Amino acid sequence: MPSYLCASRWSSTTAPAPRITTHYSVCPRDKDARWEGVTMERFADEADVVIVGGGPAGLSAAIRLKQLANQHDKELRVCVVEKASQIGAHILSGACLEPSALIELIPDWKERGAPLNTPVTEDKFGILTKKYRIPVPILPGLPMNNHGNYIVRLGHLVRWLGEQAEELGVELYPGYAASEVLFHEDGSVKGIATNDVGISKDGSPKDVFERGMELHAKVTVFGEGCHGHLAKQLYKRFKLRENCEPQTYAIGLKELWLIDEKNWRPGRVEHTVGWPLDRNTYGGSFLYHLDEKEPLVALGLVVGLDYQNPYLSPFREFQRWKHHPSVASTLKGGSRISYGARALNEGGFQSVPKLTFPGGVLIGCSPGFMNVPKIKGTHTAMKSGMLAAECIFQTITDENFESRTAGIHVPKYEESLKNSWVWKELYSVRNIRPSFHSYFGLYGGMIYTGIFYWILRGKEPWTLKHIGEDSNQLKPAKDCTPIEYPKPDGKLSFDLLSSVALSGTNHEHDQPPHLTLMDDSVPVAKNLAVYDGPEQHFCPAGVYEYVPLESGDGMRLQINAQNCVHCKTCDIKDPSQNINWVVPEGGGGPAYNGM
Amino acid sequence: MSARVLVGVKRVIDYAVKIRVKPDNTGVVTDGVKHSMNPFCEIAVEEAVKLKEKKLIKEVVAVSCGPQQAQETIRTALAMGADRGIHVEVSGKDYDNLGPLQVSKILAALAKKEETSLIILGKQAIDDDCNQTGQMTAALLDWPQGTFASEVVLEGDKVKVIREIDGGLETVRLKMPAVITADLRLNTPRYATLPNIMKAKKKKIDVVKPGELGVDLTSHLEVLRVDEPPQRQAGMKVETVEELISRLKEAGRM
Numbered sequence: 001m002p003s004y005l006c007a008s009r010w011s012s013t014t015a016p017a018p019r020i021t022t023h024y025s026v027c028p029r030d031k032d033a034r035w036e037g038v039t040m041e042r043f044a045d046e047a048d049v050v051i052v053g054g055g056p057a058g059l060s061a062a063i064r065l066k067q068l069a070n071q072h073d074k075e076l077r078v079c080v081v082e083k084a085s086q087i088g089a090h091i092l093s094g095a096c097l098e099p100s101a102l103i104e105l106i107p108d109w110k111e112r113g114a115p116l117n118t119p120v121t122e123d124k125f126g127i128l129t130k131k132y133r134i135p136v137p138i139l140p141g142l143p144m145n146n147h148g149n150y151i152v153r154l155g156h157l158v159r160w161l162g163e164q165a166e167e168l169g170v171e172l173y174p175g176y177a178a179s180e181v182l183f184h185e186d187g188s189v190k191g192i193a194t195n196d197v198g199i200s201k202d203g204s205p206k207d208v209f210e211r212g213m214e215l216h217a218k219v220t221v222f223g224e225g226c227h228g229h230l231a232k233q234l235y236k237r238f239k240l241r242e243n244c245e246p247q248t249y250a251i252g253l254k255e256l257w258l259i260d261e262k263n264w265r266p267g268r269v270e271h272t273v274g275w276p277l278d279r280n281t282y283g284g285s286f287l288y289h290l291d292e293k294e295p296l297v298a299l300g301l302v303v304g305l306d307y308q309n310p311y312l313s314p315f316r317e318f319q320r321w322k323h324h325p326s327v328a329s330t331l332k333g334g335s336r337i338s339y340g341a342r343a344l345n346e347g348g349f350q351s352v353p354k355l356t357f358p359g360g361v362l363i364g365c366s367p368g369f370m371n372v373p374k375i376k377g378t379h380t381a382m383k384s385g386m387l388a389a390e391c392i393f394q395t396i397t398d399e400n401f402e403s404r405t406a407g408i409h410v411p412k413y414e415e416s417l418k419n420s421w422v423w424k425e426l427y428s429v430r431n432i433r434p435s436f437h438s439y440f441g442l443y444g445g446m447i448y449t450g451i452f453y454w455i456l457r458g459k460e461p462w463t464l465k466h467i468g469e470d471s472n473q474l475k476p477a478k479d480c481t482p483i484e485y486p487k488p489d490g491k492l493s494f495d496l497l498s499s500v501a502l503s504g505t506n507h508e509h510d511q512p513p514h515l516t517l518m519d520d521s522v523p524v525a526k527n528l529a530v531y532d533g534p535e536q537h538f539c540p541a542g543v544y545e546y547v548p549l550e551s552g553d554g555m556r557l558q559i560n561a562q563n564c565v566h567c568k569t570c571d572i573k574d575p576s577q578n579i580n581w582v583v584p585e586g587g588g589g590p591a592y593n594g595m
Numbered sequence: 596m597s598a599r600v601l602v603g604v605k606r607v608i609d610y611a612v613k614i615r616v617k618p619d620n621t622g623v624v625t626d627g628v629k630h631s632m633n634p635f636c637e638i639a640v641e642e643a644v645k646l647k648e649k650k651l652i653k654e655v656v657a658v659s660c661g662p663q664q665a666q667e668t669i670r671t672a673l674a675m676g677a678d679r680g681i682h683v684e685v686s687g688k689d690y691d692n693l694g695p696l697q698v699s700k701i702l703a704a705l706a707k708k709e710e711t712s713l714i715i716l717g718k719q720a721i722d723d724d725c726n727q728t729g730q731m732t733a734a735l736l737d738w739p740q741g742t743f744a745s746e747v748v749l750e751g752d753k754v755k756v757i758r759e760i761d762g763g764l765e766t767v768r769l770k771m772p773a774v775i776t777a778d779l780r781l782n783t784p785r786y787a788t789l790p791n792i793m794k795a796k797k798k799k800i801d802v803v804k805p806g807e808l809g810v811d812l813t814s815h816l817e818v819l820r821v822d823e824p825p826q827r828q829a830g831m832k833v834e835t836v837e838e839l840i841s842r843l844k845e846a847g848r849m
Binding site: 043045081085086088089155156159173176194197198206207208210212213258294337501502504505506591593594 | 609610611612613615618626627628629631783784785786788789790792793
């Protein structure tokens with residue numbers, strides 16, 4: 001983290017930008033008079049393995065480690081820290097689960113009551129135009145064929161995984177976010193420190209201030225999900241992205257609806273592409289009919305974050321998509337019970353970074369193993385966690401192993417992953433997403449998939465490249481037309497704030513905003529001036545608002561950090577790359593229930 | 596000074612979560628929904644722990660009534676500084692019907708059993724907003740009560756409580772043993788930090804059944820139906836006074 005004195009960040013041209021960022025990652029406390037005399041010592045504890053992130057990958061790793069420890073009669077202390085207040089509360093996914101990894105991990109998952117209640121019975125795919133839906137047959141062999149898969153509420157599955165982990169003796173600590181990576185003197189990873197609590201909005205210590213805690217480990221496993229904030233630091237520090245393409249992303253917005261029973265078809269999976277997105281904006285919709293006690297459907301829209309028009313609002317595209325006759329007919333008379341959003345990675349094979357470094361490994365959607373055309377990343381995330389666990393266990397219990405670094409390096413994990421079905425799968429679909437970048441856009445991509453994937457299964461000898469960082473793709477606002485979005489009707493489509501309320505998100509209000517800006521003057525000077533403030537359009541939670549200054553002309557950026565749903569889109573899509581998402585006080589964020 | 600303080604903590608749906616009524620209108624959806632300790636109970640725990648830190652009392656015991664998950668709430672209290680916990684196991688239909696009367700009977704029984712000098716509770720729970728448990732407990736025990744406390748001062752065998760009332764503040768002095776219920780301004784609860792959560796795992800939580808305390812949980816209340824509040828209707832703008840009068844007449848309001 002660059003450490004400037006706060007005063008030096010003020011713009012020198014016009015009146016100084018109003019102070020927005022007060023977080024200590026940008027305004028260091030050792031130079032801040034208000035922190036004089038405050039004890040900054042931290043309590044430290046040792047574990048064998050510390051896992052950051054209690055999602056599918058992290059919990060699979062934890063479970064696998066304990067299974068091996070019990071099998072070989074070894075003592076192993078495994079701790080999982082998770083920023084959500086309860087395991088599963090920050091999980092958001094479609095989701096259509098391929099059970100392969102789960103079967104490997106817990107073969108008797110059914111007897112143990114894993115919530116895989118909805119086998120896929122029907123698979124439908126269509127291209128939408130403004131008024132019509134053109135059905136497209138899903139031939140066996142195409143990546144989006146879902147035979148043998150389950151529609152799940154991933155949050156519930158993760159909660160169940162948490163219970164399995166606890167039964168095996170894993171120490172789970174939801175409500176505590178890993179906010180800092182700790183290093184040994186030799187530069188290897190020593191562990192993590194959890195967030196401090198009790199810092200006021202202006203950055204000063206409150207009476208209840210307490211330092212976070214240090215958890216030291218032989219190996220630290222980072223499973224923060226898509227675009228993790230600690231992973232971001234590790235990429236730089238250990239140069240893990242030197243030989244891969246930049247990661248590319250999409251944002252997924254999702255709602256859960258209770259619908260009229262007559263429209264309910266449990267087990268049905270529906271995907272569409274086309275309207276409301278134009279042929280050059282990657283994305284598509286999903287609508288899954290769950291088979292749980294109530295007529296519930298999970299639906300949403302995924303929009304590639306390499307879109308070019310700064311006026312595009314993924315949230316409003318999602319809301320207007322629901323008005324399409326084919327969707328409205330399912331939702332009519334129903335009620336919305338949940339809303340949320342999360343970024344997902346789309347880079348696939350070309351964007352996988354180096355996975356190991358002295359003292360740590362990366363698993364799951366953080367490095368990114370999502371099979372984009374299948375739109376599935378849970379099975380590969382889980383498998384990566386399991387492989388990491390196996391290699392870590394082998395290494396740390398090997399009596400003859402002598403580590404050259406204080407934090408143990410486990411390069412075997414990367415080798416193991418590259419020899420597994422995860423790698424084969426990612427390789428076979430590597431060219432599908434990049435094939436959308438021709439002039440023919442969506443249609444070019446579909447033709448490519450039809451020809452090369454269906455016939456050749458990805459065996460073509462070339463590997464197409466992505467087009468670069470998502471944050472570089474926006475065109476200046478003056479070169480684009482604002483999009484006319486319809487007003488929400490309050491029955492099928494809704495406004496942003498009532499949607500955010502349904503995510504249950506909340507944060508302790510008196511803390512420094514966790515959406516930090518490296519330079520407080522850049523939003524108005526660059527983002528607003530050149531791109532019409534795209535963050536006010538792409539944030540699915542209404543965090544960013546450009547409001548008029550209290551006195552005088554001009555605008556300022558207002559950050560409503562309390563609304564944040566931890567989707568990470570701003571950190572990804574900000575054209576100035578000025579926004580740095582850091583973790584807020586643990587326990588804050590969405591309260592998703594089975595999303 | 597062998598003072599023991601009993602603190603009641605209730606596990607409620609987190610205040611930021613949108614409540615949803617069950618489709619059969621028998622209650623609200625709780626399965627999988629984020630729960631946390633009632634904010635007023637947090638304040639009660641904080642006050643008890645502060646008294647212990649000032650060495651004015653010896654032991655803080657956290658009590659919660661409910662199913663297995665109530666133990667999570669007790670653990671948070673232990674992490675904040677309570678010494679041990681008591682989980683009164685109530686589940687199923689009994690838990691659905693658990694109200695202030697039943698809880699106060701339980702607390703009264705426990706207070707006698709545990710030789711308590713002070714019971715500190717939150718003034719009310721944010722799910723039912725009853726504001727009755729503290730008062731009923733005091734009545735059952737025939738103890739004095741200081742409710743809506745914004746300040747608590749121990750003075751020998753008495754406790755001075757400054758109460759928030761409609762007209763301002765009222766100061767009462769109670770002879771212990773007594774019941775106090777905490778209001779918002781009493782204190783700012785500390786965070787349950789991770790090292791303390793880890794230590795709390797080693798602290799004891801005793802599990803008891805209401806029957807063992809001689810408490811009968813029968814409720815004399817029956818919930819007939821739970822509904823969402825009616826949707827707010829759009830207002831209507833009128834141009835003239837005459838129009839206003841005619842609209843009011845139409846609506847039968849005049």
